[in-house]
Amino acid sequence: MNALRTILPVDFTVGVILVTGLMSIGGCDSTVKQFPSNRVHALVVETSRDVPTDAAMADVEQVVTAWFGTPEKPTWPSEWIELPAARQLVDLDRLQRASGRVYSDKQNRHFGLYTEHCVTCHGLAGGGDGPASLLQNPYPRDFRAGVFKWKSTDRSAKPTREDVSKLLVRGVPGTGMPSFLRVDSDDREALVDYVIYLAVRGEFERKLLDDAIDELGYEDTRPEDDASLTSLVGLSSRNDEAASVPVALTVAQDRLNQIVDAWVMAPEQVIPVPDETGFDALSVERGRDLFHAVEGGIVNCAGCHGPNGDATVATVDFDDWTKEFTTRLAISPEDKAAVKPFRSAGALRPRQIFPRKLSDGVYRGGGQGETLYRRVVAGIAGTPMPAAPVAESSSQDTKTLSPQQVWDIVHFVQTLGGVPVRGDALKSAVEDAESVEKGESR
Ligand code: HEC
Ligand code: HEC
Incomplete structure (x- = not known):
């Protein structure tokens, strides 16, 4: 066991053990509510690379929690982000207002906005798998892939803040996604921050798992010393003066910066629209x-x-969120037996698009x-x-x-x-x- 674990608060350790060890029971430590981990992606990695991912996933979750906090107390890992604009991509006050318990304070400021308006469909970690997701077609978006449909930018680009904000005003006609026109614009902006936060957090979780397997040498067990992700859980800032920066830190930090930079770049990737030619x-x-x-x-x-x-x-076709655990693994979405393990890990039933x-x-x-x-x-x-x-x-x-x-x-x-x-x-x-x-x- 890593020494750093011993300095973590007891209930966090219990949470990690519960989340990683007893996930299938769905048990959850009641004192510190954790974001559910992306077990579907872990199983995809396990299937495509043919390696166990338990050790990697447990450590990835520790890093993600250390850097992004919990649903009650979200945090933003500014200290690991290089571009100043990316450090300010989301506002910590707004994040904390959007998450957690629903209430209003004496100045009538609203708290718990995501919990109040979004979680039943989009789920606690933005996995698109809230309790009301099952009956919907299309399903609510899983933000964790970091992929958005209704935006003004290039296909592979992130949406701009304005895209997300306008989407909340408009809703998505013809789907379950409602309009939030009646939510105060200030509250709506807090929700935009929170969507970006969940998307960054979720994409980081996914890609750091890939990196752990592909680059850090996580297979059955945790790699040695500075390639271990646990080596960076206790760190609070990067000390460039130090003789050696842990390999795991370089990998995790590069990954984080790549994701936040993509969000910062979005306004430059808005597709220019030439003047309209005659509509005749x-x-x-x-x-x-x-x-x-x-x-x-x-x-x-x-x-x-x-x-x-x-x-x-x-x-007959499917969207990328479904293809990830079916056709891309050479599994037919109709093959119930082959799809079952992914369903047990939390994937929604494949639906055609x-x-x-x-x-x-x-x-x-x-x-x-x-x-x-x-x-x-x-x-x-x-x-x-x-x-x-x-x-x-x-x-x-x-x-x-x-x-x-x-x-x-x-x-x-x-x-x-x-x-x-x-x-x-x-x-x-x-x-x-x-x-x-x-x-x-x-
Ligand atoms: C009743 C269910 C429901 C609720 C409540 C809901 N959504 Fe959605 N949301 C959806 C569905 C369904 C989609 C997928 C629409 C599609 O694929 O076109 C979606 C898509 C989205 C998208 C992705 C748009 C894109 O460009 O890909 C965002 C962002 C979003 N919702 C944010 C929110 C936020 C923030 C809230 C709370 C303020 C919220 N949603 C509440 C059902 C819901
Ligand atoms: C390979 C199949 C395919 C081709 C080719 C295709 N589309 Fe689509 N199109 C789709 C699918 C699937 C959707 C629904 C996507 C969704 O809502 O998530 C869609 C949605 C749309 C929409 C709805 C957008 C909205 O806001 O609801 C428009 C408009 C559209 N397509 C126009 C076109 C035009 C014009 C072309 C040719 C230039 C085209 N499509 C070619 C598959 C295709």
């Missing part, structure tokens, strides 16, 4: 052709969404032209919806779309959802075009 009948027609183009087509929209976005094409029926005109991520433009350019992260290849306007070729062509597709999609083409003359031109098309029985 001709544009809609060009968009219709691009949407349906198969032969030599660049983006087979109709192949997934069906002709005119009517969702009549049969598709379906391309949107665009003729309904309900957009989860927002239906404005600018938003849909970005949707086409970036696709939807974590889902099968691909990014369309877009060229700089000058260097367009047959394998890429020009910005105008993207706008054409957007205009077509918008008319499918019932947005009229601007100007009545133009509108009737489209209706004419449509009746011509029906007459041709295409």
Whole structure:
């Protein structure tokens, strides 16, 4: 046993032993409530690398708790973060206001906001697995993968703060995710901080486990000395003067900084939207052709969404959160026996993802032209919806779309959802075009 453990508070040690040793019983130390650990990811690592992860997971949890605190007392590991902007990515006061017990103080400031508004769906650690998650389709987001769908940024980028904040105002139409318009804007900002916190914490937990196995040599047992993650639990700051920095600290710190930096970078990764080109009948027609183009087509929209976005094409596909523990491990999501261990570890039952029926005109991520433009350019992260290849306007070729062509597709999609083409003359031109098309029985 590591010496550092002996200086930890007793109930923390008990918590760790309970969490790591008796997880399947679901027992939990009542004095210090811990975030539940990501056992699904641990099992994925165990299955894909064919190594036991118990020792690594126990130590990862110690580091994560030392750096991020508990649900009652979240902390932010500023001392290990290099960029000043990343140190201030979340505000500690707001974090502590968002978490824990629900109450209001004498100044009528609200506490426990995440507990009050979000935990039933998104779960204590943001695993998307709260008690109300089971009946939902789509499931609430598991923030721990650090992947978000409804954002203004590149597919692989984090959302901006503003993206998350606007999402809370809007909700996600057509899903269980409600609008929090009525929550005070100050409280909403605290919730944004808390979402970012859970996402950073959860992604760090996942990736540090990968690192422990792949880089630090955790297999059956804890590696020696400074490659052991427990060697950094008691440290309170990095002493660069010291002759040697523990290997484990370098690995964990690099990982943490990579994750927080990605959040800081998000505003620079907002997808630029060129000026809207004319929304007229001709544009809609060009968009219709691009949407349906198969032969030599660049983006087979109709192949997934069906002709005119009517969702009549049969598709069988899953989102990345499900693929992680199924198809990526060569397990069929339908194979109940093979999926069972992951279900026991906390995974929700695999559910298919379906391309949107665009003729309904309900957009989860927002239906404005600018938003849909970005949707086409970036696709939807974590889902099968691909990014369309877009060229700089000058260097367009047959394998890429020009910005105008993207706008054409957007205009077509918008008319499918019932947005009229601007100007009545133009509108009737489209209706004419449509009746011509029906007459041709295409
Ligand atoms: C009734 C269940 C429910 C509640 C309550 C709820 N959510 Fe959600 N949330 C969802 C669902 C379902 C989704 C997934 C929507 C999708 O995949 O399009 C989601 C998605 C999200 C996303 C991800 C958006 C993206 O871009 O990928 C965020 C962030 C989020 N919720 C934050 C919150 C916060 C903060 C609260 C509390 C203030 C909250 N949610 C309360 C069900 C809920
Ligand atoms: C490989 C299949 C696939 C292809 C190809 C595809 N999509 Fe999608 N699309 C999806 C899926 C799946 C969703 C639902 C994602 C979700 O809600 O999580 C979706 C959702 C959408 C949405 C809804 C966005 C919202 O806010 O609700 C739009 C709009 C859309 N697609 C447009 C297009 C267009 C335009 C193209 C062609 C450029 C296209 N899609 C190509 C699979 C596809």
